[in-house]
Amino acid sequence: MTAPYFDISDPAFSVQSPEVRKAREAGWYARTNYGIAVLRYDEVSRLLKHPRLRQGSVKWPEHHGITTGPFASWWANWVLNKEGEDHHRLRRLMNPAFSRRLIGGLVPRFRALAGELVDGFAEPDRCEFMAEFAEPYAARVIAIMLGLPESEWPVIARDSATIGLAMGVTIADDLPKIEAALASLYGYVDELIADRRREPRDDFVSRLVLAGLDGAGRDGTGLDGAGLDGAGRDQNRLSHEELRDSMILLIFGGFDTTRNQLGLAMQTFLKHPGQWGLLAERPELGGAAVEEVMRVAPTTTWVTREALDDFTFEGLDIAGGTTVHLFTESAGTDPRAVPDGRFDITAERPPHFGFGGGAHHCLGHFVARCDMSEALPLLARRMRDPHPGGEPRSLPLSGNTGPVALPIAFTPATSAP
Template sequence: MEAEPVSYNPLSPGFFADPYPHYRQLREQNPVHYSRYGFWVLTRYRDVVAAYREPLLSRDMRLWENFEVWRRSPADGPLERMMANWIVMIDPPRHSPLRAIHEQVFDSALMTRADAVAARIVAELAEPARAAGGFDAVADFADRIPVYLLCALLDVPRPDWDAFVGWSRAIALTSEPQLTTKVLQQGREAQQSFYDYLGPLAARRRARPGDDVLSAMAVTEAGGTRLSDEELVDSLVFLYQAGHPTSTQLIALALQSLLEHPGQLGLLRDERSLLPGAIEELQRFDGPVQMNDRVALADIEIDGQPVTKGQVVRLCLASANRDEEQFPDADRLDLRREVRGQLGYGHGLHACIGAALGRAQTRHALGALLDFGPGLRATAQRRRYLPSPSNRGLVSLPVEF
């Protein structure tokens, strides 16, 4: 009797701790298939990139009736309306001017300023750990950096930054498949808190712009289009959602990879010039964003398989980043590797608008961790991972030095 081919199963034992053996099996035995969960799965680099470039695969997740947020609540609910205004959820032609506005705001001048701000924030968060001889590299460090950085760039008063961390975390949890009614309600409450805070602030900045990202987004136009009041606040919330969980876990997973590869950690400590390229390799090797989903707008074919209009296609980015056809010896961490085309920040039309921001804060965070010296080590033998098939990450990572 012929064995049934392996099928995508992110809930299999051990997946959250190490999904890569499962991805390898899928690439080798069943790289394109319709899963038990009711969507298509792509695991090879070439198929994932082709899907990103396919105009008949839509990012508008409102078309997917099984998307948890839409399925559990009215499509015109506040959380759902907000997500429908996020550029990552929008297709052309509406996507084009919104993307152009974001690109104008996140220009090279902003990146230069953001780099200096990120350095100050990282130094501020690292100092208590230096005095104590250790800390939780997730809760005390990585989880705060991206939110603090955005708050600083938006010119949010410093006493309010920690509230933003909590609100952002609550909304992020609503994107997970194991969504409960309680988590959904907490996400809606966090969204309302964002609105109550950012709505009046955005109105003041639109009336009297300052030298900050919020003001720039309020007044910037592209193709005769300016963000409406609703789009402006929704886009500000999106900046936190796009940058918070991903950057937090990029830093945490990068640190874990370095601690598990002491030779590479020592190399990076001795040759700091490798840091920019090392970040690309660390994200390729074990990055937070595991997948993106698309919806077929018409009947199409992928690797000879018929995908029907309305079906969902899951692009397994983390698997593609371990594809030997694209990255030889892909299961080996090599900080000297010249990484081209890693998919940690997506690809094409919906590639991450804040990728440069993410790289900058990761570079400063890893630099600060390297400064703790050769005694840097993890103190917990067992790690707890986020129970998420989409956003890989660590619940905590206690270290001492």
């Protein structure tokens, strides 16, 4: 049987389309203009950890003719796009910034921020959810973590959203705007690094900056040659370039994921009002609500890998260099993994792939889980009986997706305790 074919570069393509659902029932994969797409839960789960696959997004700019310039350089330096010892070294040095103690200490501030934003809605019984809640919440969480004035959130939101265009199929056309936004965020990052080198604090940025000072002087000059790898890199610290590039990734990734995922959560709960009411009554289900939303409506609709060399998987010969798209949304809604097909925040579900998996599991997943699990129960208590308040607009249902505009009408409740 010939595998179905999808043009996933077409902005009209949807991972939720009947064609994709039909293909999933017919077999575990489809062919695309960028390689193959994996559609079922079991195969996605196994391929995420397959030793013959590497992270595949490294070639995304190249697919669109972008091989040089500031954006191409930044993209190539992501921890996400590194492999082997280089990848492990970067994760090891960056992990202390994401400690549960450090992030957990910010949870009360996240909760207060959510209440403040709901109190500030322009109208008491309706809001434009993305502009009035999702964007400022995601951007101000980043500002809180970085120790920036929260009043700077519009700049963080604007530049991060612009860089997010790089995840779409119009990346080549958007490149000038993307590189301008990248330059703007580098300005913020350079000031933060200089400040924490002068005066470290017990915060997120200082942890990252200190990872760049271990075994080095404060000017970044190595004290000796111990610990250098074959490329002359100090295995015990981040280089200045790695530090800058990693901080930009964390700003962009933290904003983009949280904003989009909050919007997708609201869209999902609008279709399931009983679950929204249950969340209002049982705020302890906030964490489970995040997981269930990300199972059925992840902002990252596919995770990309690339074959290191030729190998055979489930009878399919995969040539070295082949791009393999692991469709996280299709896997999460696969009836072989979730037979009841319901959206249920109280149900036990297999792990979703919204944060990737294997060696490249999202470094900031704990932050995203914390801030969203605080926001959703508060919203459920404050915004009763939500329903569409106008026409929504969304990004294409492929790549990284989410609402652009989401008007919601609701019955206001009193301030949450």
